[in-house]
Amino acid sequence: MEFHFAKRTDLLRASEIREILKITEREEVISFAGGLPAPELFPIEEMKEVSVKVLETEGKKALQYSTTEGYEPLRQQIAARMKQNFRTNFEANEVLITSGSQQALDLLGKLFIDEDDVILCESPTYLAAISVFRSYRPRFIEVPTDEGGMIIEELEKILQTTRKIKLIYVIPDFQNPTGKTWPIERRQEFMKLVQKYKVPVIEDNPYGELRFENEMLPSLQSMDDKGLVICLGTFSKTFCPGMRIGWLAADGRVIAKCVLLKQGADLCTSLKTQMEISYYIAHYDFEANIQLPTGVTCTQPQGGLFLWLELPKQLKAVELLKECLLQDVAFVPGDSFFPNGGVTNTLRLNYSNMPEDKIREGIKRLSYAIRKSMG
Amino acid sequence: MEFHFAKRTDLLRASEIREILKITEREEVISFAGGLPAPELFPIEEMKEVSVKVLETEGKKALQYSTTEGYEPLRQQIAARMKQNFRTNFEANEVLITSGSQQALDLLGKLFIDEDDVILCESPTYLAAISVFRSYRPRFIEVPTDEGGMIIEELEKILQTTRKIKLIYVIPDFQNPTGKTWPIERRQEFMKLVQKYKVPVIEDNPYGELRFENEMLPSLQSMDDKGLVICLGTFSKTFCPGMRIGWLAADGRVIAKCVLLKQGADLCTSLKTQMEISYYIAHYDFEANIQLPTGVTCTQPQGGLFLWLELPKQLKAVELLKECLLQDVAFVPGDSFFPNGGVTNTLRLNYSNMPEDKIREGIKRLSYAIRKSMG
Numbered sequence: 001m002e003f004h005f006a007k008r009t010d011l012l013r014a015s016e017i018r019e020i021l022k023i024t025e026r027e028e029v030i031s032f033a034g035g036l037p038a039p040e041l042f043p044i045e046e047m048k049e050v051s052v053k054v055l056e057t058e059g060k061k062a063l064q065y066s067t068t069e070g071y072e073p074l075r076q077q078i079a080a081r082m083k084q085n086f087r088t089n090f091e092a093n094e095v096l097i098t099s100g101s102q103q104a105l106d107l108l109g110k111l112f113i114d115e116d117d118v119i120l121c122e123s124p125t126y127l128a129a130i131s132v133f134r135s136y137r138p139r140f141i142e143v144p145t146d147e148g149g150m151i152i153e154e155l156e157k158i159l160q161t162t163r164k165i166k167l168i169y170v171i172p173d174f175q176n177p178t179g180k181t182w183p184i185e186r187r188q189e190f191m192k193l194v195q196k197y198k199v200p201v202i203e204d205n206p207y208g209e210l211r212f213e214n215e216m217l218p219s220l221q222s223m224d225d226k227g228l229v230i231c232l233g234t235f236s237k238t239f240c241p242g243m244r245i246g247w248l249a250a251d252g253r254v255i256a257k258c259v260l261l262k263q264g265a266d267l268c269t270s271l272k273t274q275m276e277i278s279y280y281i282a283h284y285d286f287e288a289n290i291q292l293p294t295g296v297t298c299t300q301p302q303g304g305l306f307l308w309l310e311l312p313k314q315l316k317a318v319e320l321l322k323e324c325l326l327q328d329v330a331f332v333p334g335d336s337f338f339p340n341g342g343v344t345n346t347l348r349l350n351y352s353n354m355p356e357d358k359i360r361e362g363i364k365r366l367s368y369a370i371r372k373s374m375g
Numbered sequence: 376m377e378f379h380f381a382k383r384t385d386l387l388r389a390s391e392i393r394e395i396l397k398i399t400e401r402e403e404v405i406s407f408a409g410g411l412p413a414p415e416l417f418p419i420e421e422m423k424e425v426s427v428k429v430l431e432t433e434g435k436k437a438l439q440y441s442t443t444e445g446y447e448p449l450r451q452q453i454a455a456r457m458k459q460n461f462r463t464n465f466e467a468n469e470v471l472i473t474s475g476s477q478q479a480l481d482l483l484g485k486l487f488i489d490e491d492d493v494i495l496c497e498s499p500t501y502l503a504a505i506s507v508f509r510s511y512r513p514r515f516i517e518v519p520t521d522e523g524g525m526i527i528e529e530l531e532k533i534l535q536t537t538r539k540i541k542l543i544y545v546i547p548d549f550q551n552p553t554g555k556t557w558p559i560e561r562r563q564e565f566m567k568l569v570q571k572y573k574v575p576v577i578e579d580n581p582y583g584e585l586r587f588e589n590e591m592l593p594s595l596q597s598m599d600d601k602g603l604v605i606c607l608g609t610f611s612k613t614f615c616p617g618m619r620i621g622w623l624a625a626d627g628r629v630i631a632k633c634v635l636l637k638q639g640a641d642l643c644t645s646l647k648t649q650m651e652i653s654y655y656i657a658h659y660d661f662e663a664n665i666q667l668p669t670g671v672t673c674t675q676p677q678g679g680l681f682l683w684l685e686l687p688k689q690l691k692a693v694e695l696l697k698e699c700l701l702q703d704v705a706f707v708p709g710d711s712f713f714p715n716g717g718v719t720n721t722l723r724l725n726y727s728n729m730p731e732d733k734i735r736e737g738i739k740r741l742s743y744a745i746r747k748s749m750g
Contacts (some may be wrong), residue, residue, distance in 0.1 A: 006492075009486060009636075012635045039436070048427050048430045056423070059419035060415070061617035062617055063417040063618065064412070065616040098646075106641070108509060110381065128642065135639055198376060209610060242437055242438035242439050244642075257380060261384075261387070264477070264503065264507030264510055265640065266474040267475055269647060273635060273647075280474065372499055
C-alpha cells in the first residue's frame with residue numbers, strides 16, 4: 001500500500017533540534033542542545049501547591065472543555081505584562097492563548113499564506129518557524145542583516161520590487177540563532193517602512209524578558225498605529241516549557257480568525273494548565289524566574305572579558321559560590337582583586353567564552369542562587 | 376488597514392457549538408449543549424494526588440520540553456487498551472499523542488489533502504471535523520447512510536466514479552451527531568471495499584468505550600491488513616476534556632509524517648499532563664469512569680420504553696435513588712412493581728424521552744452513584 005500525501009509534505013523534513021531532543025528524554029543525558037531551560041530552576045514545590053489549589057477551588061471547571069480564546073484572567077495578566085515590559089497596546093481580548101508560541105506560528109501561516117505567497121525573514125532565522133511556514137508552501141525571501149537586525153535599505157528594495165508579500169517574520173530581541181537585538185532606532189526605521197508598505201509583521205519574542213542588563217527595549221508593536229504587528233510570547237523560557245502555554249496578541253480581526261483556526265486545530269488549550277500559570281503569576285514571585293534580584297548592580301563594559309557584580313552588603317560572595325556550584329554555575333569572588341581584602345560582596349563574571357544563550361542560562365542560575373542566599 | 380488572508384479562510388465559519396460553549400464558562404449555566412461530560416464525575420480528589428505525585432517523582436522532566444511522539448508509558452497504555460477494547464493491532468510506536476483528537480484531525484487534513492482532493496464521510500457527520508478539513512479546501516462527498524452506517528452499494532458507486540479520493544472519515548461507534556453504531560457485518564463489508572480501492576480510512580472513536588450494554592464491537596482497524604485504517608481516540612469523554620490528551624494510531628509511515636507536522640504545530644504536548652493521565656491509569660480505577668459496575672445486570676429490550684436493572688443484593692434501590700438525585704439522575708425503584716414487595720435491589724430506567732448522549736451521561740452518573748453506594 002502506497003500512501004499519497006499532500007504536496008505540502010514534499011518539503012517536510014525532521015527538525016534536527018527535535019530529533020536531538022529525543023535523546024534528552026533519557027535522564028542521564030546532560031543536554032546543551034536545543035535551548036532547553038535548566039530544570040533545576042523549575043518551581044516544582046510551588047507547582048505542587050498550585051496544582052492542588054487550582055483543583056481544590058476550580059476543579060470542575062479546570063478539567064472541563066473551555067473556550068478557544070483562553071482563560072480570561074490569564075489573558076489579562078499577559079496583556080498587562082506585555083504593556084509593562086514592552087509598551088504594547090493590547091487589551092486582554094486581543095490576546096489568544098496558544099499551545100506554546102509554536103502553535104501561534106502555525107495558525108498565522110494557515111491564516112495568511114497561500115501557495116507562492118512571500119514571507120520575509122531575517123537571515124538566518126528560527127528553524128521551527130521556517131519549518132511550519134514551509135507547510136503552507138510560501139516563498140521565503142531572506143533579508144540581509146547586520147549587527148542591529150534587518151538592513152533597512154535592503155528591506156526597502158525588496159518591498160519595492162516583490163509581489164505577494166504576506167508577512168514579515170522577525171525576532172528583534174535576542175534573536176534565535178544569532179542572539180542579536182535590534183536597537184531602538186532600527187526598530188523605528190523598520191516600522192516607518194512597513195507602515196508605508198502595509199505589510200503585517202510577526203514580532204516573535206520568546207526571550208525578551210530574559211534580559212539581564214539594561215532596560216527592555218520597546219517592542220515594534222509599540223511603534224505601530226496601523227494594527228500591523230502581531231506579537232508572540234511564551235511561558236516556555238520564563239517559566240516551564242512543559243506547560244505548553246504561549247500566546248498571540250494582535251488586531252481583533254486577526255484574533256477572530258485565529259480563534260476559528262484554533263477551534264479546528266485543537267478546540268482549546270488545557271484550562272487546568274492555564275489556571276495554574278495564572279495562579280502562579282498572581283500568588284508567587286514570577287519575576288524571580290527572569291530577573292537579577294533587586295539590590296544587585298552590574299557594570300556595563302564596552303569591551304573586554306569581564307562583568308563586575310556588587311551584591312547586597314549582607315551577602316558573602318564566597319558563600320554564594322558554594323550555592324552556585326550546586327546549580328552548576330561558577331564565578332570568581334571579588335575579594336581576591338583587592339590588595340587589602342575586606343570587600344566580601346563582589347564578584348567577577350567572564351562572558352567571553354560561551355554563546356549568548358549559555359550566558360543567559362548562567363545568569364538565571366546565578367540569580368536563583370542569589371535569591372536563595374537572600375532567603 | 377485591510378488584511379489579506381489566505382484563500383482557505385474564505386469558508387472559515389464560527390462553530391456554533393464552540394460559540395455556545397463560551398456561555399458555559401459562566402458557573403451558573405447548566406449546559407446541555409455541545410456534549411460536555413458532567414464535571415461532577417471528574418476525579419478531582421484523585422487528580423490532586425496525581426499532580427503532586429508526578430511533580431514529586433518526575434517534576435524536572437514533566438515541566439521540560441519533551442519529544443513530539445509523546446510519553447512512552449502512556450503510548451504503551453493506549454496501545455494495550457485499544458487492543459483489549461477494539462482488537463486493534465497497533466504497538467506503542469504506532470501511537471502519536473495529540474492535543475485532543477481534534478489535533479489529530481488537523482494533522483491528517485494537512486498530511487493528506489491538497490486543494491480539490493475528495494473526502495468521503497457519513498451524512499451527517501461531526502461538525503468540527505468538517506470545519507478543520509475545510510481549511511485544506513477539499514471537496515466533501517457525503518455517503519448516504521442507513522441505521523447501520525454507510526450504505527455499501529452507495530459507497531461503491533462513489534468509489535468507482537470519483538477521482539482524487541484521499542480519505543474516508545467515519546465514526547462507527549455511537550456516531551456524532553446521530554448516535555448510530557455500525558454492526559459487525561457492515562464493518563466487514565466496508566473494509567472489504569476500502570481494501571479493494573485502497574483508500575485510507577480515519578476511524579474516529581471518541582465514544583466507543585462509553586458502551587453501557589453489550590460487548591464493544593471490533594474496530595474497522597481490526598479487519599485491516601493493508602495499514603489503511605488510522606484510529607483516533609481521546610481521554611476527553613472517558614476521563615476529563617480539560618487535559619486535552621488524544622491520540623492517533625496508524626501505519627508507521629503515517630505516524631512519521633504526522634510527527635513532523637506536529638513539530639510544526641506545537642512542538643510537543645505537555646508532558647506533565649501526559650504523565651498525570653498515565654499515572655492515573657496505572658494506579659487508579661480508570662474503568663470506573665466508563666463502565667457499569669460489576670455485579671449489575673441489565674435487560675436488553677428489543678422495543679418499548681424501559682430497561683430493568685438488577686443491583687448486587689446488598690444494595691437498596693431506594694437508598695441508591697437518594698444518592699442519584701444528588702447526581703441529578705433519577706429512576707423508579709423496582710420494589711413497587713412486585714405486588715408482594717420484598718425485592719429491594721432492582722430499578723426501572725426509561726430511555727425513550729431523551730437523546731442518546733443524554734442517556735449515556737445519565738448511565739455514567741448512575742454508575743458513579745452505584746459505585747459510591749458499594750463503597
